[in-house]
Amino acid sequence: MEKADLIITNAHILTMDKNLTEYERGDIVVKDGKIVDIGEDVGKNYTGSVIDASGKIAIPGLINVHTHAAMTLLRGYGSDNPLKVWLEEYIWPVENRFVSYEFVKDGTDLACYEMLKNGVTCFVDMYFFEDAVAESVKQAGMRAVLCTGILDFPNPGAKTPEEGIEKTKDFIAKFKTDEHIYPCVGPHAPYTCSPKTLEMAMEVAEEFDTLFHIHLSETEFEVHQIKERYRNTPVKHLHNVGVLNDRVLAAHVVHPTDEEIELIAERGVKVAHCPESNLKLASGIAPVPKMLKAGITVGIGTDGTASNDDLDIIGEISTAAKLHKGYWKDPTVVNAKEALLMATREGARALRLEDKIGSLEKGKYADIVLIDKRKPHLQPMFDPYTQIVYSGKGLDVNTVIVGGRLLVKNREVLTVDREYVLYKSSYWYKKISENT
Helix, strand or coil, X not given: CEEEEEEEEEEEEECCCCCCCEEEEEEEEEECCEEEEEECCXXXXXXXXXXXXXXXXXXXXXXXXXXXXXXXXXXXXXCCCCHHHHHHHHHHHHHHHHCCHHHHHHHHHHHHHHHHHCCEEEEEEEECCHHHHHHHHHHHCCEEEEEEEECCCCCCCCCCHHHHHHHHHHHHHHHCCCCCEEECEEECCCCCCCHHHHHHHHHHHHHHXXXXXXXXXXXXXXXXXXXXXXXXXXXXHHHHHCCCCCCEEEEECCCCCHHHHHHHHHHCCEEEECHHHHHHCCCCCCCHHHHHHCCCCEEECCCCHHHCCCCCHHHHHHHHHHHHHHHHCCCCCCCHHHHHHHCCHHHHHXXXXXCCCCXXXXXCECCEEEEECXXXXXXXXXXXXXXXXXXXXXXXXXXXXECCEEEEECCEECXXXXXXXXXXXXXXXHHHHHCC
């Protein structure tokens, strides 16, 4: 018998591969951090540590394709305001006053704890002091695509866009070969970055072959502002500047025209859909069914917890599936399988990591989530996709494994100290409350 590091047995496996292969009672064999075998009864051919997953559904680790992790420390701050007011009168002033390496580290620790509890194994982060984010991610044992927010005006990360670009280059050089940290380039948005800044950012992304992450067409205000400045809509503006290509991951994309949707599809741009944040900020509803029909890769994101206000991807895909049915008055759009794919395989494709994560297949990293299906709200289980998307919650996650390493066992996070993150969140609440 062959030696393995970990054998998961008796799981109901949803591989999320291109054929949506499913095993009602299957095994997953892990060695050196990767899946080396998967299928019915294959575990008997190996020896090693065993996890009996009877009564559990195995799915790939969930992927959050857009967030600002450290903003857990601003959860609920300035709520019930439009995006422009929320940013300019609440978020940016408090960030300029309090955001530091310590703030970002503490906020990301809290975010990693929350995401792991909800089955998220990989996330995309755009914020400041990304070295602190990387430190939290590696301590937690997760994966993350990280970028420093680049803006044309002074911010906690840099005084100028040129400084932001240089810090981005340094960060990429530091983590380019890391198995858990995937550095990328993050110009904030077309209304906060000049064409010159966008061009500089894309030059770096192309030089180092990274993702280019940007907020795009998020609000009607943005659309009007870009039209006034550049006499074009946001997507077309990026196209005219020469920064619309297949390395772009565009967050939100709530207000594209039909012509822009065609352009996004043609240029291979990926979209991070953040339905709950867009609803809370009254930004609108992204035309995701049209995007999917056009062949656009759409992943699912929470956005930051200051505008969501949680990091539960299962809740997010449930909202996405139901929201579009209601808005388009069509119960067939964004079905359960499509929704779960957005949080797994399609999310990985959006990050250009589909050869590493996003599905349970031989050769891919063993990033695995076990969901406890023995819950009253998940029974009877006629269809696991339907039950996860429409009845499931992050609270149903029992076990989380990243690269073959056990990070959550019986709903207990093993790599992030719960009491410490609660203490630090209380510390920052008091500090901000007493000084604003």
